[in-house]
Amino acid sequence: xxxxxxxxxxxxxxxxxxxxxxxxxxxxxxxxxxxxxxxxxxxxxxxxxxxxxxxxxxxxxxxxxxxxxxxxxxxxxxxxxxxxxxxxxxxxxxxxxxxxxxxxxxxxxxxxxxxxxxxxxxxxxxxxxxxxxxxxxxxxxxxxxxxxxxxxxxxxxxxxxxxxxxxxxxxxxxxxxxxxxxxxxxxxxxxxxxxxxxxxxxxxxxxxxxxxxxxxxxxxxxxxxxxxxxxxxxxxxxxxxxxxxxxxxxxxxxxxxxxxxxxxxxxxxxxxxxxxxxxxxxxxxxxxxxxxxxxxxxxxxxxxxxxxxxxxxxxxxxxxxxxxxxxxxxxxxxxxxxxxxxxxxxxxxxxxxxxxxxxxxxxxxxxxxxxxxxx
Amino acid sequence: xxxxxxxxxxxxxxxxxxxxxxxxxxxxxxxxxxxxxxxxxxxxxxxxxxxxxxxxxxxxxxxxxxxxxxxxxxxxxxxxxxxxxxxxxxxxxxxxxxxxxxxxxxxxxxxxxxxxxxxxxxxxxxxxxxxxxxxxxxxxxxxxxxxxxxxxxxxxxxxxxxxxxxxxxxxxxxxxxxxxxxxxxxxxxxxxxxxxxxxxxxxxxxxxxxxxxxxxxxxxxxxxxxxxxxxxxxxxxxxxxxxxxxxxxxxxxxxxxxxxxxxxxxxxxxxxxxxxxxxxxxxxxxxx
Numbered sequence: 001x002x003x004x005x006x007x008x009x010x011x012x013x014x015x016x017x018x019x020x021x022x023x024x025x026x027x028x029x030x031x032x033x034x035x036x037x038x039x040x041x042x043x044x045x046x047x048x049x050x051x052x053x054x055x056x057x058x059x060x061x062x063x064x065x066x067x068x069x070x071x072x073x074x075x076x077x078x079x080x081x082x083x084x085x086x087x088x089x090x091x092x093x094x095x096x097x098x099x100x101x102x103x104x105x106x107x108x109x110x111x112x113x114x115x116x117x118x119x120x121x122x123x124x125x126x127x128x129x130x131x132x133x134x135x136x137x138x139x140x141x142x143x144x145x146x147x148x149x150x151x152x153x154x155x156x157x158x159x160x161x162x163x164x165x166x167x168x169x170x171x172x173x174x175x176x177x178x179x180x181x182x183x184x185x186x187x188x189x190x191x192x193x194x195x196x197x198x199x200x201x202x203x204x205x206x207x208x209x210x211x212x213x214x215x216x217x218x219x220x221x222x223x224x225x226x227x228x229x230x231x232x233x234x235x236x237x238x239x240x241x242x243x244x245x246x247x248x249x250x251x252x253x254x255x256x257x258x259x260x261x262x263x264x265x266x267x268x269x270x271x272x273x274x275x276x277x278x279x280x281x282x283x284x285x286x287x288x289x290x291x292x293x294x295x296x297x298x299x300x301x302x303x304x305x306x307x308x309x310x311x312x313x314x315x316x317x318x319x320x321x322x323x324x325x326x327x328x329x330x331x332x333x334x335x336x337x338x339x340x341x342x343x344x345x346x347x348x349x350x351x352x353x354x355x356x357x358x359x360x361x362x363x364x365x366x367x368x369x370x371x372x373x374x375x
Numbered sequence: 376x377x378x379x380x381x382x383x384x385x386x387x388x389x390x391x392x393x394x395x396x397x398x399x400x401x402x403x404x405x406x407x408x409x410x411x412x413x414x415x416x417x418x419x420x421x422x423x424x425x426x427x428x429x430x431x432x433x434x435x436x437x438x439x440x441x442x443x444x445x446x447x448x449x450x451x452x453x454x455x456x457x458x459x460x461x462x463x464x465x466x467x468x469x470x471x472x473x474x475x476x477x478x479x480x481x482x483x484x485x486x487x488x489x490x491x492x493x494x495x496x497x498x499x500x501x502x503x504x505x506x507x508x509x510x511x512x513x514x515x516x517x518x519x520x521x522x523x524x525x526x527x528x529x530x531x532x533x534x535x536x537x538x539x540x541x542x543x544x545x546x547x548x549x550x551x552x553x554x555x556x557x558x559x560x561x562x563x564x565x566x567x568x569x570x571x572x573x574x575x576x577x578x579x580x581x582x583x584x585x586x587x588x589x590x591x592x593x594x595x596x597x598x599x600x601x602x603x604x605x606x607x608x609x610x611x612x613x614x615x616x617x618x619x620x621x622x623x624x625x626x627x628x629x630x631x632x633x634x635x636x637x638x639x640x641x642x643x644x645x646x647x648x649x650x651x652x653x654x655x656x657x658x659x660x661x662x663x
Contacts, residue, residue, distance in 0.1 A: 164610045164629055183491040190653060208652055211491075212574045212608045245629060246611040247577075247652035280610050280629035287640065289623040306626070306637070364625060 043068075046112035046135045047102050049142040054100040054116065057084060070136050070143035079150060087151045088338035089371050090312050091127060095120040095336070110137045124238070124313075124334045154340050159308030164280035166214050185215035187273040190249065193327050194267070197352075200257040201264065204327045206319065207252055207271055209244035214278035217244050219252045219271050226265035232256050239332060241317055241367040243278055250365060251319035253330040282307035284314065284366045287344060297356030302344035303335060303366055311339040311368035318349045320359040329355045339368065400440075403459045403470035409477050409510045410452050414443040417461055417468075429457030429474065452510035480518060481509035485560045487569035493576040494603050496549045500524065500571055503544040504560045513541035518562050522547070524571070526556040538562075549573050553605040575605035581656030583615070583649040587663055588638050592617075594647060595636040596656070606633050611651060617661075619645035 042048035049068075056065035066077040075083075086092045103115040112135040120127045134145045171181040192205035201223070209215045220235040239253035282305050289301040299318045305311055314335040322328050331349040339345055351359060400418025407413045417423060419440035427434040430453045438444045440463065451457065454476045461468040484505040492499050502522050506514045520543040525531040529550035536543040550556060550573055558569045579602035585592050594615050599607040613635035617624045619642035628635040639647075641661065649656035 162631065164631065166610065181490070183489045210577070210652060212611065213491075214610070245627075246608070247654075248612040248627060249652065283626065283628055283637075285624065285626040285637070285639070287624045289625065290621060301622075301624075362623075365627065 043141040043143070046107055046114055046142045047104055049135060049144055050102045050114050050116055050133060053144050054097070054102070054118070057118070058097040058100070060096075068143065069146045070138065071145040071148075075146075075148045075150070079148060080146060082151050083146075083148055086337060087153065088310055088312065088340065090338040091122040091124065091334060091336040092120060095122040095127065097121075098126065105132075111135065112137075112142065120336070122334070122336065124315075127334065127336045129336070152340060152343050154310070154343075159341065161281060161308050163307075165278070167277045168275045170275075182275055185209055185211040185213050185217075185244075185273045185275060187211070187215055187217055187244070187271050189219070189269055189271055191327055192267075192269065194261055194264070195328065196261045200255060201259040201261050202256070203252075203254040203267065204330050205252055205269075206249050206327065207240070207244070208249045209246060209273070212246045214246065214276055215244045215273040216242055216276040217250065217271065217273045218242060219254065219269065221254050221270065222268040223256060223259060223264050224266045224268060225263060228265065231263060232259055238315070239317070239330060241315070241365055243276065243367060244273075245278065245280060248365075249363075251317050251327065251330040251363075282309045282311050282339070282368060282370075284311065284339065284368060286316075286364050286366060289362065289364055291351075291359060291362060294353050294356040297351040297353060297359075299331065299349040299351065299362055299364065300346065301364065302346050303339055304344045305339040305341050308341055309370055310341070312371045313369040314339055314345070314347075315367045315369075316347045316349060317365050317367075318351075319363045319365075320351060320355070321361045321363070322358045323360040325361075328358050401459065401461050401468040401470050403472050406473045406475055407451065409454050409474050409508060409512050410449050411477075412446060412448045412450070414445045415459060416443045417441070419463070419466075421463060421465070423461050423463035426460040426462070427451070427457055428460070429453060430455035432457075452512075454510070454512035476512035476514045476516075477508035477510065478514075478516070479508065480506050480514060480562045480565045482507040482511065483560055483562060483565055483567040485567035485569060487558045487571060490570070491572040491574060492549050494549050494553055494573050494601070494605060495551045495576065498546040499549050500547040500558065501544060502547065502558055502560060502569070503542065504538070504562070504567075505542050506538055506562050506565075507541075514538070515541045518543075521559075521561045523559045523561070524550075524556050525559075526550055526552065526554045526573070528552040528554065529556075551603045575607050576601040576603065578607050578611070578613075578651045578654050578656075581613070581649055581651055581654055583635075583647070583656055583659070585647055585659050585661060587641065590641060591638040592641040592645075592647070592661055592663075593636065593638050594649070596630075596634050596649060598633040599630055599635070599651070607651075609633070613649060613651045615639065616648045616650070617642065617645050618648075 062081045066080050098121040099119045101117040106113040114133045116131045116133045118129045135142050188208050188210050190206050190208045195202045203221050222233040223231040225231050234254050234256055236252040236254050241250035285304045285306050287302045292298045317332045320329040333347050333349045335347050337345050402416035404413055417438055417440050421440050423438050423440050425436045425438045432453055451474050454474050457472050459470045486503045488501050504520050506518050518538045520536050522534045522545045524547045532547050534545040536545050553573050553575050556571045558571050560567050578599045583594055583596045585594050609630045611630045612627045614627050615637055617639050626637050628637045645661045647659040
């Protein structure tokens with residue numbers, strides 16, 4: 001009987017204690033945000049000025065971040081905000097700045113260069129964006145000259161599109177059980193290769209839609225021990241292009257953490273496909289694909305939207321082959337900027353250092369997602 | 376009350392067997408066809424109650440002993456083994472009869488797979504038929520089933536197969552021409568039709584040409600056809616690749632009106648290639 005009031009009193013006491021602690025020793029960012037003053041970083045050093053700017057961006061205090069810049073007369077606050085969060089809906093529109101890193105590069109008495117690395121939290125995972133900042137000293141205060149990247153605006157226009165689209169009508173519950181349903185698309189695994197990595201076993205491969213209709217695809221695999229007992233079952237998750245148009249090929253990657261190749265007797269692959277309504281547009285051209293050697297081995301290039309429809313999120317998948325044509329790695333990157341018509345956007349897919357030497361050629365595919373429409 | 380009925384019938388059966396052995400006045404036809412009229416003769420005199428119990432069906436009738444009780448057509452539709460009980464105040468009797476599926480087919484269940492497949496494949500289409508009478512009983516006597524696969528541009532394929540235990544199946548080849556084939560299964564005057572869509576196969580001899588388009592190069596394929604000459608459907612992805620220096624540009628383009636076309640940056644000395652799925656096309660070296 002006594003427990004209830006005692007618990008209520010304890011909670012009330014703890015609440016009061018926390019309020020007192022929060023008032024006397026407030027968190028720096030919260031205090032600054034509440035008072036309307038600048039955040040913790042001191043503008044007396046270049047690093048402090050960038051730190052303060054980072055705190056303001058993280059708190060989405062755009063007006064204060066903008067007013068702290070040295071070159072704010074060159075662009076408006078709205079342009080500054082669009083530079084960070086995009087003018088068109090894309091991954092950064094729904095992202096928040098999780099953390100940032102300040103790397104001093106060069107400094108004199110009146111000028112400094114700093115690398116500002118922002119870690120955004122997006123719906124598909126972390127996205128790292130790096131900016132090289134130039135700082136100038138005005139009286140005793142350091143101020144950032146923000147390297148504005150003005151987002152191109154697509155002029156209002158009408159783009160006629162003669163696009164292809166597939167729609168599907170499935171059988172209904174009232175149909176006779178012998179009546180036909182639409183046939184699932186025929187897909188085939190055309191390449192598969194296991195790779196042992198430090199974190200476990202990775203299955204790499206390619207899947208072909210050999211049908212004349214679009215397919216939603218995924219691949220799962222079950223590892224069997226030498227005595228044919230299942231060890232583990234995993235699926236490709238997002239390391240695959242899920243929508244395949246007729247005769248399109250996607251790479252896939254399936255991770256089996258903490259499994260060694262020596263334990264595996266055989267692998268049971270299970271490609272899945274189902275018919276989906278789909279559109280053949282937008283067409284994305286992948287330009288200037290280039291394999292960059294180690295260190296920092298990567299595949300770089302630009303995506304150019306050849307269609308009129310804006311692609312809000314693009315997912316780039318790179319398949320890397322050795323000299324014999326065997327798949328040695330599959331890498332991917334989500335592009336955090338919307339693909340506007342005829343506007344190139346860069347991508348950069350990291351290649352593990354130990355595999356980079358084996359890579360002889362590559363193949364890149366891109367899948368896009370448009371908000372308010374199908375893939 | 377319903378759960379008590381089987382118990383009652385079982386008891387009647389036991390008593391009836393004894394009574395039948397004594398009198399033998401209940402005359403039941405050994406077999407009848409599903410849905411046909413029949414009669415049961417009950418010897419003796421006075422009133423009695425007749426029960427007929429079988430798969431999913433129970434008939435109760437008050438009868439006058441010493442004559443025939445007539446059951447009109449449609450009284451018993453479900454094929455199977457039925458037990459007949461006659462219960463009167465003085466004695467009980469029982470017998471049994473089998474209701475067989477009707478001879479005449481009334482309905483087919485026809486399963487055709489797949490509903491879509493590439494042209495010119497051997498034995499790739501399967502059709503399976505189950506033959507039913509008008510009461511949905513599987514007709515287990517052998518029946519001739521005719522399978523016909525036809526389209527306007529190819530000769531009709533016909534297979535005749537006898538049913539076994541009510542079912543028959545066959546395999547057919549897909550025709551060399553694309554289109555929607557009619558797959559018909561027929562037993563006597565009952566038929567069922569399915570549509571089998573025959574679609575073009577992989578592109579054959581994929582060929583492109585290149586021409587300057589300002590600062591770019593325009594790449595366009597010839598009309599893309601499969602090895603049987605069928606036009607590959609629009610929407611099929613064709614991949615153009617341009618290799619130059621140590622870089623590469625690729626673009627997946629869907630066929631529109633039978634061809635794929637794209638403009639790519641013109642790099643002198645670049646190698647241009649085309650592919651669709653696992654089929655490779657020609658290569659062009661761009662020297663302009």
